[in-house]
Amino acid sequence: MATEVAVRPRETLSVELNGINVISDAERKGRPRDLFWPWCAANIAVLGISYGSFLLGFGVSFWQATVAGLIGTILSFLLVGFVSLAGKRGSAPTMVLSRAAYGVQGGKIPAALSYILLVGWETVLVSLATLATATVFGRLGWGGGDATKIIAFLVVAGVVVFSGIFGFNVIMRLQAILTVGLAVLTVGYVLLTFGNINWGAVTSVPSGSPQAVLGALIFAATGFGLGWVNSGADYSRYLPRSVSSAGVVAWTTFGAAVAPVLLVVYGLLLAASDQKLNQAIGADPIGALTTLLPTWYLVLFALVAIGGLIGGAVLDIYSSGLALLTLGLKVPRWTAAGIDGVIMILGTIYVVWIASNFIGPFEGFLITLGVPISAWCGVFLADLLLRKRDYAEPDLYDSRGRYGPVNWVAVGTTLVATFLGWGLVTNSFAAWLGWQGYLLEPLGLGPKSNGPWTYANLGVLVALVVGFAGQYALARSQVRRQEAASR
Numbered sequence: 001m002a003t004e005v006a007v008r009p010r011e012t013l014s015v016e017l018n019g020i021n022v023i024s025d026a027e028r029k030g031r032p033r034d035l036f037w038p039w040c041a042a043n044i045a046v047l048g049i050s051y052g053s054f055l056l057g058f059g060v061s062f063w064q065a066t067v068a069g070l071i072g073t074i075l076s077f078l079l080v081g082f083v084s085l086a087g088k089r090g091s092a093p094t095m096v097l098s099r100a101a102y103g104v105q106g107g108k109i110p111a112a113l114s115y116i117l118l119v120g121w122e123t124v125l126v127s128l129a130t131l132a133t134a135t136v137f138g139r140l141g142w143g144g145g146d147a148t149k150i151i152a153f154l155v156v157a158g159v160v161v162f163s164g165i166f167g168f169n170v171i172m173r174l175q176a177i178l179t180v181g182l183a184v185l186t187v188g189y190v191l192l193t194f195g196n197i198n199w200g201a202v203t204s205v206p207s208g209s210p211q212a213v214l215g216a217l218i219f220a221a222t223g224f225g226l227g228w229v230n231s232g233a234d235y236s237r238y239l240p241r242s243v244s245s246a247g248v249v250a251w252t253t254f255g256a257a258v259a260p261v262l263l264v265v266y267g268l269l270l271a272a273s274d275q276k277l278n279q280a281i282g283a284d285p286i287g288a289l290t291t292l293l294p295t296w297y298l299v300l301f302a303l304v305a306i307g308g309l310i311g312g313a314v315l316d317i318y319s320s321g322l323a324l325l326t327l328g329l330k331v332p333r334w335t336a337a338g339i340d341g342v343i344m345i346l347g348t349i350y351v352v353w354i355a356s357n358f359i360g361p362f363e364g365f366l367i368t369l370g371v372p373i374s375a376w377c378g379v380f381l382a383d384l385l386l387r388k389r390d391y392a393e394p395d396l397y398d399s400r401g402r403y404g405p406v407n408w409v410a411v412g413t414t415l416v417a418t419f420l421g422w423g424l425v426t427n428s429f430a431a432w433l434g435w436q437g438y439l440l441e442p443l444g445l446g447p448k449s450n451g452p453w454t455y456a457n458l459g460v461l462v463a464l465v466v467g468f469a470g471q472y473a474l475a476r477s478q479v480r481r482q483e484a485a486s487r
Contacts, residue, residue: 013166013170014166014169015165015166015167015334016166016167016168016169016170016333016334017332017333018167018168018333019322019325019332019333020092020093020095020096020322020325020326020333021092022090022091022092022393022396023091023092023237023238025240027238028091028238028239028240028241029238029239029240030238030239030240030243031239031243031247032239032243032244032247032248032250032251033247033251034172034239034251035084035235035236035239035248035251035252035255036179036251036254036255037172037175037176037179037255038171038172038175038235038255038315039080039228039235039252039255039256040175040179040255040256040258040259041174041175041176041178041179041182041308041311042175042228042256042311042312042314042315043224043255043256043257043259043260043311043312044178044179044182044183044186044259044263044308044311045125045182045305045308045309045311045312046186046189046263046286046289046301046304046305046308047125047128047285047286047308047309048259048260048262048263048264048267049263049264049266049267049270049289050267050281050285050286050288050289051069051220051223051260051263051264051267052065052069052264052265052266052267052268052269052270052271052272053267053271053277053278053281053282053285054219054223054281055068055069055216055219055220055264055268056205056268056271056272056278057282058208058212058213058215058216058219058455059206059208059209059212060205060207060208060212060213060216061205061206061207061208062202062203062205062268062269062272064207064208064212064213064216065216065268066264066265066268067213067217068213068214068216068217068220069216069217069220069261069264069265069268070261070264070265071217071220072216072217072218072219072220072221072224072225073220073221073224073225073257073260073261073264074253074257074261075221075225076220076221076222076224076225076226076229077224077225077228077252077253077256077257077260078225078249078253079225079226079229079232079377079381080225080228080229080232080252080253080256081232081248081249081250081252081253081256082232082249082381082384083229083230083232083233083377083380083381083384084232084233084235084236084248084249084252085233085236085245085248085249085384086232086233086236086380086384087232087233087234087235087236087237087239087248088233088236088237088239088241088243088245088248089241089384089390089391090233090237090390090391090393090396091237091238091241092233092237092391092393092396093233093234093237093319093322093323093326094114094230094231094232094233094234094319094322095107095110095111095114095230095322095323095326096322096326096396096397097233097380097391097396098110098111098376098380099396099403100383100387100391100396100403100482101379101380101383101407101410101471101475102379102406102407102410102411102414103399103403103404103405103406103407103410103411104395104396104397104398104399104401104403104404104405105399105405105406106405106406106407106408106410106411107326108326108327108328109411109414110230110372110376110380110414111323111326111327112323112327113230113369113372113373113376114230114231114319114320114323114373114376115320115323115324115327116369117227117230117369117373118230118231118316118317118319118320118323118340119316119320119340119343119344119347120347120365120369121227121312121313121316122160122313122316122317122320122340122344122347123343123344123347123348123351124351124365125309125310125312125313125316126153126156126157126160126309126313126344126345126348127347127348127351127352128285128286128305128309129152129156129286129305129306129309129310129313130149130152130153130156130348130352131149131284131286131287131352132284132286132287132290132302132305132306132309133148133149133152133156133302133305133306134148134149134152134287135284135286135287135288135290136287136290136298136299136301136302136305137302139290139295139298140295140298140299146353149352149353152306153348153349153352156306156309156310156313157341157344157345157348159310159314160310160313160314160317160341160344161317161337161338161341161344163314163317163318164314164317164318164321164334164337164338164340164341165334165337165338165341166334167318167333167334167337168235168238168318171314171315171318174311174314175311175314175315178307178308178310178311179311181303181304181307182304182307182308182311183259185300185301185303185304185307186259186263186304186308188297188300188304189289189293189297189301189304190266192292192293192294192297193270193292193293196270196273196274196292197269197270197273198272198273198274201272201273201274202268202269202272202273205272209452211452211453211455211456212455212456214456214457214458214461215455215456215457218370218456218457218458218460218461219367219457220264221370221460222367222370222374222457222460224256224257224260225256225257226370226373226374226377226460227370227373228256228315229373229376229377229380230319230323230373230376230377231315231316231319231322232252234315234318234319234322235315236248236252241390270289270292277289277291277292286305286309289301289305313344317337317340317341317344318337320337320340321333321334321336321337321339321340322336324336324339324340364427364433367425367427367457367460368422368425368427368433368436370457370460371418371421371422371425371459371460371463372414372418372421372463374417374421374460374461374463374464374467375413375414375417375418375421375463375464375466375467376414376467377464377467378417378463378464378465378466378467378468378469378470378471379410379413379414379417379467379468379470379471381468382467382468382469382470382471382472382475383410383471383475383479385472386471386472386475386476386479387479387483388483389483392482392485402482402485403482407475407478409471409474409475409478410471410475413466413467413470413471413474414467416466416470417462417463417464417466417467417470418463420439420459420462420463420466421459421460421462421463421466422436422438422459423436423437423438423439423440423459424437424439424440424443424445424453424457424458424459424462425437425457425458425459425460426440426448426449426454426455426457436459437454440453440454445458
């Protein structure tokens with residue numbers, strides 16, 4: 001089966017016609033530093049400030065949360081940088097390149113997981129933008145009821161779906177504009193709220209156990225970088241293959257991590273200073289931050305809050321459309337993005353108008369899907385490390401090629417890593433997740449409820465390590481045979 005025919009995108013405002021095909025030599029353009037803009041805009045959202053409150057919720061001190069947040073954020077985005085290397089080497093979307101490890105049909109397993117995670121993030125970000133707008137309008141006396149929420153919801157969802165449908169060129173331009181504008185407005189927020197920091201309260205937060213620190217670190221990793229690893233190659237696939245590999249990793253990591261690192265630390269300072277604010281963030285992670293602002297800055301805050309969330313949702317809907325096509329849906333890329341938009345809209349309606357709490361379901365969602373995505377990431381990076389030659393492009397789309405229909409080594413490694421991972425995490429956020437953590441007591445790490453390892457979420461890290469180690473050890477000869485066939 002031949003790959004899809006690539007169509008060169010025009011520089012004018014037009015719908016991107018490339019789908020999951022390999023990008024042709026003529027279409028590859030840009031430099032590694034161009035990756036800074038999409039990744040920075042996607043992660044500069046003021047939601048990063050709210051993560052300070054989330055991390056303190058693990059029962060750790062300010063300094064412990066700071067170390068955990070920094071390490072978890074930077075290392076997880078470094079993984080995104082490594083995945084981006086595959087895009088430069090293969091010039092295809094992440095989930096298509098994943099077929100080299102899993103097989104053409106076996107690759108549908110991680111593609112399905114990726115799709116659920118990306119659509120989930122789209123829904124969360126659009127929901128937060130809707131709630132934040134209602135909160136700001138309520139404080140201004142302009143009405144923060146259902147009418148405001150509906151209008152905000154339609155505007156935000158419209159921008160996200162529009163960008164997803166038009167595709168790569170529009171997204172790259174939008175993200176560059178958002179990065180500059182959001183950086184300026186976020187600095188304004190910091191300057192206006194810095195006086196609320198109570199250093200005495202910050203330093204008096206009691207320390208937690210090492211297991212609690214690990215849990216905070218893993219939560220930061222799942223909330224930031226591990227939520228993006230499954231789309232890292234989607235934005236580097238347009239780069240020429242001659243560009244610096246180190247530059248691809250460095251600019252992706254720096255662009256994605258620089259804003260969250262600063263925002264999380266500042267959020268820790270604010271949340272540790274004010275217990276009332278810390279509790280309010282759980283119900284409305286963005287809207288609660290407006291309580292510290294003077295009225296005249298609220299409209300500007302609404303812009304920075306909504307813009308930052310849109311920046312992340314735009315990348316999500318683009319990558320989710322590609323993942324949907326990788327699953328086998330035979331429609332144009334822009335149609336797939338439109339389908340994702342409909343699902344995102346329905347999910348947002350549930351979160352905004354039906355669900356009673358945000359942070360509980362959000363944490364449960366992140367940890368549950370964070371385990372198999374970590375396992376996939378380990379397998380994918382091991383496969384990338386093992387390969388010394390470029391991907392055999394036609395075989396990524398043909399089950400009869402060298403990658404075959406299903407690679408049971410990768411599939412089996414992922415299943416084992418996920419089984420171990422889910423057995424070492426717990427989720428008290430939803431009753432249907434109570435089955436997790438089944439390995440804590442048998443391995444002497446229990447009890448499952450309120451034990452020393454209950455909230456460490458060790459399973460996310462275990463899944464990543466087992467996925468990488470298992471694939472690297474078991475697939476070496478297989479990769480050599482595949483690459484020998486291309487000589």
